[in-house]
Amino acid sequence: xxxxxxxxxxxxxxxxxHSRGELTRVELTWVEKRIEVWIRFGQEAGTxxxxxxxxxxxxxxxxxxxxxxxxANDYGTIVxxxxxxxxxxxxxxxxxxxxxxxxxxxxLKIEGWPKVEEVLRxxxxxxxxxxxxxxxxxxHWRHVAHWMKAGEAPRPYTAExxxxxxxxREIGQ
Numbered sequence: 001x002x003x004x005x006x007x008x009x010x011x012x013x014x015x016x017x018h019s020r021g022e023l024t025r026v027e028l029t030w031v032e033k034r035i036e037v038w039i040r041f042g043q044e045a046g047t048x049x050x051x052x053x054x055x056x057x058x059x060x061x062x063x064x065x066x067x068x069x070x071x072a073n074d075y076g077t078i079v080x081x082x083x084x085x086x087x088x089x090x091x092x093x094x095x096x097x098x099x100x101x102x103x104x105x106x107x108l109k110i111e112g113w114p115k116v117e118e119v120l121r122x123x124x125x126x127x128x129x130x131x132x133x134x135x136x137x138x139x140h141w142r143h144v145a146h147w148m149k150a151g152e153a154p155r156p157y158t159a160e161x162x163x164x165x166x167x168x169r170e171i172g173q
Contacts, residue, residue, distance in 0.1 A: 022060070022061050022089060022090050023045055023046075023058040023059065023060060023087075024058065024059045024060075024061075024063075024085075024087035024088065024100065024101070024102070024103075024104055025056050025057075025058055025100070025101045026039065026056065026057050026058075026059070026065070026067060026099060026100050026101075027050075027054065027055075027056050027099040027100075027101075028054065028055050028056070028057060028099075029053055029054050029099075030053050030054075031053050033072060034071065034072060034073075035070075035071045036068075036069075036070045036071070037067065037068070037069045037070075037099060038067075038068050039057060039065055039066065039067060039068075040066035040067070040068050040082070040120065040123060040133075041065060041066050041123060041127075041132070041133040041134050042059060042063060042064060042065025042066060042134045043059070043060075043063055043065075043134055044057045044058065044059065044065075045058045045059055045060045045063075046058045059087040060087060061087050061088060061089035061090075061092075062086065062087060062089070063086070063087045063134065064084065064085070064086050064087075064107065064133075064134045064135075064136075064138060064141075065084070065085060065087070065134060066082060066083065066084045066085075066123065066133070067082070067083045067085065067097075067099070067100070068081070068082050068116065068120075069081045069082075069083075069098075069099075070113075077113060079111075080111065080112055080113035080116050081109070081110065081111045081116065082108070082109075082110050082116045082119050082120070083097060083100075083106060083108065083109050084106075084107045084108040084109075084119075084141045084145075085097070085100065085104035085105060085106055085107060086104055086105040086107060086138060087104055088102070088103065088104055088105055107138050107141035107142055107145070108141040108142065108144055108145040109145060110145065110148060110149075115148055118148065119144065119148070122144060122154065122156075122157075125156060125157070126157045129157070129158075129159055129162070131157070131159070131162050135162075136157055136162065136165070137157075137161065137162065137164075137165035139165075140157050140161065140165075143155065
């Protein structure tokens, strides 16, 4: 079955208003033990099912989401990566990434399975606080990326830091 899904609704065929315009598109693939691309967190605006192993998810401008990519061949893992991105509005600058159209603002880019697992544990720790990782301060994801690339442990995200982020966002900073 192919079509476009918006919470509970499937629309077959082209979806002009959603394919152009302001949504960021991420192509996800799942071929067991070969290619696995999935969303770890983020608020999807919709989904287009392409076939059994591929679908496209859509994100509104400003949405923060994480894409995990893993691929292997007959000899083992060839790609392990996590990217945390912010979807961009039309006309804004962006960085390009495979499977993400047109692209996004890269908040974190980590490669290598041990480091990817560390980021996933960091995401889990944020969610244990009752905070949606997509709502965490984007500067925190940059902090995590920089410290991990330096070989150091990033500071944990706290409820206090999250409250400060919420207040800063409310005043338009």
